[in-house]
Amino acid sequence: MKIFDYRAANSVAEAIAAAGPGSAFLAAGTEVVPALRDGLLHPDRLIDLLPLGLDGIERRDDGLRLGGLARLSDIASHPEVLASAPALASAIEQSGTAAIRSMGTLAGNLLQQVRCPYYRGAAPCNRRAPGSGCSVARGDQRHAALMPLSFHCAAVHPSDPAVALASLDATIVVEGRAGRRTLSLDQLYPAAGAVLGVPSVLESGDLIIALDLPAGRLPGRYAKIRDRSSFDFALVSAAGGLRLEGGVVVEAALALGGIAWKPWRCRRAEAMLVGRPWSADLVRQAVAAELSGATPLEGTRFKVELAIRAAATVLDPGGPS
């Protein structure tokens, strides 16, 4: 670990101004501190964001606003979140550990690096050392993506809350050098085919100050399939829900996790579901169609069936709501 400067930011403007080459933002440290220890991050300067606050959860006319630095556990236990976005509360409850959820912030969770063991374990990895090659192609693929970013990286995005947020049409409010802008969750992450495996498209000085959950969305559920009963990342997860009228699907939302470098919003599956009478078979066909574009690595093939089952759990009108 090399010696670095530490600076506490007292305003958003100060934080943005302090950012530059070699700097990194620090919030709870649940992501940054292990990365420093493991040699994944070599900053010259850490800019501490915690003095900024930005951790409120407020009801607005058009939905809910979650502060970028809101603690995960505060979000998961907030009555407004539990009422209008239970999928998000559930996704948080199933992520990390109680200690991590109590410390970790929402924005930090969305911007975390991948858990690919090659990236974490100092093996050849384009994300860690661009040009060194992706070991997954010829190596262990069990935790890799069904739909990789590109030939250069096959890691999955590890966040649970991001999957729920994708199903809820959340938008991200970013403050940067050029002022304020709003991104969809899909826009936060790199576009397919990108060469560099970066956690997001944000640039130095960009700060997520809030997330907006629009009103009137399906509250949804979250299903997570993992090897270990707790403290484990998803093999596959699903967030979303349905609204039926007379047995016919009139509204559907579905996002999948554990299958791509970003939470995967399933627009095609949603379109197949809406307007048809609900059946377990219909859900299976819709998810299969959504994933039909995937050309999975041999070691990730099983995730198609897992994704179908995870989706079936959240798109089951008879299931617990």
Next chain:
Amino acid sequence: MTIGAPLPRQDAAVKVTGAAQYVGDLEVPGALEGVFVVSAVAAGRIRSIDRADALTVPGVVSIFGPGQLGVTGPIEHWAAGQASMPMTDAEIRYEGQPVALVLATTGIAAREAAARLVVTIDPLPHQSSFAASLDLGIEIKDWAPTSTAVGSVADGLAAAEVTITARYRTADRHHVALEPSAVVARWVDGGIDLWTSTQWVFGVRAAMAQMFSLPPDKVRVRSGYVGGGFGAKGSTWPHEFLAVAASRAVAAPVRIVLPRSQTFTLHGYQPATVQELTLGARNDGTLTAIRHESWNAASVADDYVEHGSLGSRTMYACPNIETRDRIVRLNRPQPTFMRAPHEGPGMVGLEIAMDELADRLDMDPVELRIRNYARHDPTSGKPFSSKALDQCYRLGAERFGWARRSPVPAAWGPGGVRIGMGMASALMSTFRFGASARVTLERDGSTLVETGAHEIGTGVRTILPQIAADALGLPIERVRVSLGDTTLPEAGGTFGSATTLSVGSAVRIAAVKLKERLETLAGEPGLEPREYAEVLALHRLERVSEEGTWAPTREEGAYAMNAYGAVFVEVAVAPHDPVPRVTRCVGAFSVGRIINPRTARSQVIGGMIWGLGQALLEDSRLDPALGRFVAKGFGSYQIPVNADVPAVDAIFADEFDPHASPIGARGVGEIGTIGVGAAVANAVFNATGVRVRDLPIRVESLLQP
């Protein structure tokens, strides 16, 4: 009677309050901190080491490369974990092999400099894939035979009405003790003063004496609290030798605490096995043939045989048994013993095969095992020293509620969740070693037990005082214990589930001798403990001390000795999330006399949880292209967390083994882990109808639509 009392751990308070000092906690004035740089390739030759950038880090003192520490390899010694000694030549034999050692005044500086060291290695072709190399398997000479035969399996199969043949696999697994291996080495006055986190101080002393050409009395080895060993700290490993060499080279104390990533490659692991089993039986379940062949991944650094077929030689009454164990030498780190070696992986194959046979015969799995109950060792013909496995089957089945099991796979529980029950036998051969101990009684009645054994979390620090207190008739509060130092009476390593029976016997002998001495001094037998002080005062003695030595006798070699168990497991498999979850686990064990039911129970339930890891999670995947283990930390190498651990219950058969040890004990430590893997696989079959023969059981095996 102090023996048999469920006394709490004597070291519980210091451990839970953080007062216990581990090697990494020791304050050593002037110590340099050492960090290894390791090879990223599995085979090759070091071409160059560029130190320039690393030496700019403030605090760096020395950087040693191959051949610069004044040691030569290999070391052929029974206490060394591997013969091959890194940093003695330019050859790379496995990924993770140390190629340089950085010494600095702080750990932070040493780590930063290690990261900046540029080591150039010319890679060579390597062979690391075990699965692809079984035909390279060879038999080698080892401490136990690698092949045995009684009767004729061919004849047995000809007489069989039912035959089962299948291949079973267990994964590479790591010890991942919470306390990484750590050593503080001091080269002083032409000798060695060593603190190391080890399960065997006398083994380290012997190996160091040979390596550095010193008489053993010039080597002192101490081991305080050990934060888990599980076999990884049972032998002496290169980092310990190299720390001593470094201390000699810089004339200062050197501390090396392995980073977590290096604990995956520097002190062994349980190697993957492939096992091929053939069982022949009559329709009534009587076994007519057992053939068990096992292969394990090994290293080019040394030999290690995972005797996978060991249990099959003695488990069931069968006139025709053939076994064979082979190793496959590969470019991978050296494997070693891991809780539980040999039968730990080996009984996975035998006990899933037995379940397959029971299913084929439409017979209850417990009934099949009782039908083939061995009354004497079927391979050697020797009687057992003591065996209460029949009790275990009965007690375990009762406690578990085995009678409620549906024999038909895919019985449905509430909510569409499939519930399955499975069981397996457990067996571990008994290890015993010679040991000595000293017991000293002070005039004020306080008593000290001294022996060079170790507390690695098993309860030794509680059990040994208990045995002394029992023999002397003293309350446990008056007895202290001193462990883990080669200046104390010699004992063997704390491994092989052998410490209580071996060292406990020595303590018992010393305490009995002490009592006899007091009675001689008093001139009367039947001395009361309250009279001890008076006797000492009368003879103007401040203290009396006696040593006891115990060793297995030749006569006892006439007996076959094993610890036994019967494990019962319930699993739940949900249709939309078919990752198997264990919901209940009961183990019943035949291990001889129980000295302390609390620590014994703690040992076996911990072992059963360890077995759940083998069954469902622990899977160190070796990348054959890179020749390395992919996971190098707890993030990717998974062990169970609390949420994975169901109600775990353990019971012990009422038993006294008169031949294993004078205190009636056999071995408790490792038996709890054995059998769990097979029992879970058998429960999964009962739940789903899917027969899984590879551990850990992964969700992808259970995914038929």
